[in-house]
Amino acid sequence: MVTSTIVRVQRAYACPAEAVYDAWLDPAVARRFLFATPGGTITRCDIDPGVNGSFTVVDRRPLEADPSSAIEVEHSGRFLQLDRPRRISFTFLLPQYQAHETAVILDIEPQGDGCELTLRHDLGLAEDAAEMLERAEDGWTRMLAALDEALKATA
Template sequence: MATSTIVRVQRAYDCTAEAVYDAWLDPQLARRFWFATSTGEVIRCTIEPNVNGRFTIVDRRRLEAGPDTEMDVEHTGRFLQLDRPRRIAFSFGLPQFQSHETTVIVDIEPQGDGCLLTLRHDLGPADEEATEMLERAEGGWTTVLENLEKTLKGQ
């Protein structure tokens, strides 16, 4: 059996597990942290918040080639498991860059007045492509969780 390449990031939040969970499924909040970059903006965010429901988030990024160079990046997926407030699992795809979907699991554990979020992204078999994606994916998810904290604080 092939070994998977797993990205794992964690972050503690000073709000309830329910608030964190709900933010992932609310398009008005999700557009502020799912795949939002410091140099771009989310231009479309649709979420069907039910099992087998789909999501599409498109962010417009400025490229390093110059200030007038932009690219729209589409992130898609389907919710595989929704267990409020403890778990969200979804398929995840970047249709412009890869032909297959991967799996992301978000576990939210209540801790006192706050919670701990652990995100695991299975990039697939440990091959050259997954190894190349590992660092980018870890940085990307870390940014998503930082942006989630700012969103929850109303920033």
């Protein structure tokens, strides 16, 4: 039996669930954390926040082999479910690296004055699932930490 590879990361935030939810859909906040890499620059952050709406985020990042050079990496998808402030689900595609979309679900649970976000990314049936799992888990973990910083900066 073949199964999908699922990335699952969690992070607690010291702000209301509504603030965390809204950050994912507000281009001014999202460009501070959404798919941003260390040393990179978000050159485009377009978000149409509705069911079947889309997003495109382009990160210009230095090349590992030659930090004086850079590559632009596009991240895109469309929103499948928006249930403020508890859930956002969307398709996800890296056109330069993937032939098919994957699925991401964000569940946001209020906890006292704050909340906890659980992110699940279904990588699908990948032959190199172990390598993809590690990279995706690291990327989402860094992104959720950057979200925390973006929320503090906009508070």
